[in-house]
Amino acid sequence: MPRRVAPLTDLKVRSAKKREKAYKLADGGGLYLEVTPAGAKLWRLKYRQLNGKENKLHFGAYPDVSLAAARERRDAARTLLGAGIDPGQARDAEAEKARAISENTFEKIAREWHGKMIKSWQPQTAENILHRFELDLFPVFGGVPIAEVKVADVLKAIRVVEGRGALEVAKRLTSDCSRVFNYAIRCELTERNPAALLGEVLEPREKGHFAAIEADELPKFLKALYTNEACMGMPVRIAMRLMLLVFVRTSELIETPWSEIDLEKGEWIIPWTRMKRGKRKIKPDKTDHHVCLSVQALALLRELHRLTGGGMLLFPNMRHPQRPMSNMALLKALERMGYKGDMTGHGFRALxxxxxxxxxGIRHEVVDRQLAHAPKDKLESAYDRARYLDERKAMMQKWADYIDSIQID
Known part of the structure; x- marks a missing residue:
C-alpha cells in the first residue's frame, strides 16, 4: 500500500528554507515542491507515462504559481492520464500551437497564399495584389498573428485606402484579404475571418467610375483635340483619334503589333490571347476580335504606318522601341486638352x-459585341460576334461619319 502523504500548507511552502542540497516537499498525487540550494521553489509532477516510463512535468516556480494553482495543474494532468492522454505530450502540443500562432503572422500567411495562387493569375494581377498588400495592409497588421487580427485592424487599413478616393481598390483589397483568412481557416491557423463582413461597411462605389464625357460634350472635345494637336507627337495624336474611332481598350491599342493589321484588306483582327477575357486563366474566351475599321480609321493607320511601319509595334516607346507606348502618354494628352479627371482611355468606350x-439608334447587342463584352449566354459568344459582323462594320462607319459631322470649325 502506498505511503500516505500529508498535504502541504501555504505556511509550510512559504517557510521552506534552502539547504546545501536540493530537497523535495511532497503534496500527494505525484505533486511536490523542489527547493534548490539557491532557494528557488519549483513545482514538479512525477507521473508514469502510458508506456510505463516515469516522467516529470514542470509547473513553474512559487510564489508565481501558488499551492492551489499547482494542485489545479496536477489534477488537470491526472485527468488527461485517466483519458489515455500523456500530459507531457499534450503540453508540448500546446506549446507548439502557441509557437505556430505567434510565428504565423498575417504577412507570412498572405505571402504563402499569394504563392499558392500565383499560377492562376496573370503576372500583372499577381504583382498588383502583392503590391496592395505591401502598401496598405502589411504596415498596419502584417506582423500580428493571423489568429489575433481583429475586424477593427482590417477596417482601419481599408478606411485609409477609401480616404485616398480609391474605392475600387478598397473593395478588391477587402476581397483579397478575406481570401487570405479563408485560406488560414482551411490550414487551421485561425477560426474566423474578420474581413468577411466588411463589404457591408465599405463606401459605395459610384457606377460608371471611369471618367467619360457625355455625347453633348463631344463637339467641344473634338475642337480641344484638334487645337491641341500641336502639343502632341504624331503617334499620340493618331492614338487619340483611333481611341475615339475604334474604342478598343487602351492596352489593346497601344500594344498592337503591325502583324495584326492588314492595310490592303482594311482589316484589324486582335487574337484572343490579347483580349481581356482571353487572358483569363480559367475558361478563357478564345474568340478573336474583329475591330471593324471605318474609312477614317484605316486612313489614320496608313498615315501611322509611314511613321512606325518599319518596326514591330504601331505605337513603340521612343526610348525602348520593342516596348509599347505608355498609357500615361494618352492621359497626359487628355490633361493638356483640359480634360484631366473628366476623360480617360476607358471613357472613349463609355462615350x-x-x-x-x-x-x-444602334441596337445594344451590336454595340456590345463591338466592345468585346461577353453575352449573358456565354455559349452564344463566338456565334454572336460573327453574326453581328456586317452590322458592326456599318455601325463603325456610321460612327466615324457622325464624328466628322459634329466637328466645330
Whole structure:
C-alpha cells in the first residue's frame, strides 16, 4: 500500500528554507515542491507515462504559481492520464500551437497564399495584389498573428485606402484579404475571418467610375483635340483619334503589333490571347476580335504606318522601341486638352456606347459585341460576334461619319 502523504500548507511552502542540497516537499498525487540550494521553489509532477516510463512535468516556480494553482495543474494532468492522454505530450502540443500562432503572422500567411495562387493569375494581377498588400495592409497588421487580427485592424487599413478616393481598390483589397483568412481557416491557423463582413461597411462605389464625357460634350472635345494637336507627337495624336474611332481598350491599342493589321484588306483582327477575357486563366474566351475599321480609321493607320511601319509595334516607346507606348502618354494628352479627371482611355468606350445607342439608334447587342463584352449566354459568344459582323462594320462607319459631322470649325 502506498505511503500516505500529508498535504502541504501555504505556511509550510512559504517557510521552506534552502539547504546545501536540493530537497523535495511532497503534496500527494505525484505533486511536490523542489527547493534548490539557491532557494528557488519549483513545482514538479512525477507521473508514469502510458508506456510505463516515469516522467516529470514542470509547473513553474512559487510564489508565481501558488499551492492551489499547482494542485489545479496536477489534477488537470491526472485527468488527461485517466483519458489515455500523456500530459507531457499534450503540453508540448500546446506549446507548439502557441509557437505556430505567434510565428504565423498575417504577412507570412498572405505571402504563402499569394504563392499558392500565383499560377492562376496573370503576372500583372499577381504583382498588383502583392503590391496592395505591401502598401496598405502589411504596415498596419502584417506582423500580428493571423489568429489575433481583429475586424477593427482590417477596417482601419481599408478606411485609409477609401480616404485616398480609391474605392475600387478598397473593395478588391477587402476581397483579397478575406481570401487570405479563408485560406488560414482551411490550414487551421485561425477560426474566423474578420474581413468577411466588411463589404457591408465599405463606401459605395459610384457606377460608371471611369471618367467619360457625355455625347453633348463631344463637339467641344473634338475642337480641344484638334487645337491641341500641336502639343502632341504624331503617334499620340493618331492614338487619340483611333481611341475615339475604334474604342478598343487602351492596352489593346497601344500594344498592337503591325502583324495584326492588314492595310490592303482594311482589316484589324486582335487574337484572343490579347483580349481581356482571353487572358483569363480559367475558361478563357478564345474568340478573336474583329475591330471593324471605318474609312477614317484605316486612313489614320496608313498615315501611322509611314511613321512606325518599319518596326514591330504601331505605337513603340521612343526610348525602348520593342516596348509599347505608355498609357500615361494618352492621359497626359487628355490633361493638356483640359480634360484631366473628366476623360480617360476607358471613357472613349463609355462615350461610344451611350452615343451609338442614344443618338444613332444602334441596337445594344451590336454595340456590345463591338466592345468585346461577353453575352449573358456565354455559349452564344463566338456565334454572336460573327453574326453581328456586317452590322458592326456599318455601325463603325456610321460612327466615324457622325464624328466628322459634329466637328466645330
Amino acid at each position: 461610344a456606347m451611350s452615343t451609338l445607342k442614344e443618338r444613332l
